[in-house]
Amino acid sequence: MKIVVIGGTGRIGSQVVQLLEGHEVVAAAPSTGVNTLTGEGLSGVLRGADVLVDVSNSPSFADDDVMEFFRRSTGNLVRAAREAGVGHFVALSVVGADELPDSGYLRAKAAQEKLIEDSGLNYTIVRATQFLEFAVAIADTSTVDGVVRLSDGGTQPIAAEDVAVAVAKAAGxxxxxxxxxxxxxxxxxxxxxxxRVLTARKDPREVVTDPAARYFGTVLGKDSLVPAEGSWRGRVGLAEWLGR
Incomplete structure (x- = not known):
């Protein structure tokens, strides 16, 4: 199969490309001449493609910017995929995307999902939980006066390598x-x-539990970021990840 991976040079995409060895895999990104925002290179790279995988992400998480990115990028991908006769559109999204509209980022991911669902294409949307690799960034965005204020809402963080495995599996x-x-x-x-992450890194910041603390603009419930019961679970746990 010919499989085109949009965002194929990034954190997840580069691993997906490696995992799909044995197929004709193309890593597509602005650095390879494919720009989903302008449409540049899309028709050429998708010619003869059986599967389109989109693991790209917005360079800005500002509300308006991220919405513009996913609407324009996904719209261009849908049109190009239809024209090329792509048989399967796989997209990476976020658990809770349609249930937390106060978050600008998650609103944008929900809009992306809707465009794919309404496209008429055969599709699979892979919703992942927060990456373990994002822990310090989450702490940084939640720090005020040297104190990290975070919700006690439930999470089920996943290693990026396990996300790549799940996306590659869906593509195949x-x-x-x-x-x-x-x-x-x-x-x-x-x-x-x-x-736990900050302690392991010997980061002196105190983490204070605040149920009202917002995560990317939204208040979390107990299970807001937890996948549905029976969902696929990755292999790498927090202890193993920290041990590395």
Missing amino acids: EPAVGGIVEIGGPDVLPMDEWIR
Whole structure:
């Protein structure tokens, strides 16, 4: 199969490309002459493609910017995929995207999902939980006067390598015509997750539990960021990840 990976040079995409060895895989990104915002290179790279995988992300998380990115990028991908006769559109999204509209980023991901669902293409949307690799960034955005204020809402953080495995698996199988949710092996409150990471890194910042603390603009419930029961779980847990 010919599989085109949009965002194929990034954190997840580069691993997906490696995992799909044995197929004709093309890593597509602005650095390779493919720009989803302008449409540059899309028709050429998708010619003869069986599967389109989109793991690209907005360079800015500002509300208006991220919405513009996913609407324009996904719109261009849908049109190009239709014209090329692509048989399967796989996209990476976020658990809770359609349930937390106060978050500008998640609103944009929900808009992306809707464009794919309404495209008429065969598709699989892989919703992942927060990456373990994002822990310090989450702490940084939640720090005020040297104190990290975080919700005790539930999380199930997942290693980027496990996300890549799930996306590559979806790309190699028939479209499900719906959403697949994935998470890591550990279920724990967000404040506890970040506290453990900062402790392991000998980061002196105190993590204070604040149920009203917002995560990218939204207040979290107990299970807002936890995948559905029975969802696929990655292999790498927090302890193993920290040990590395």
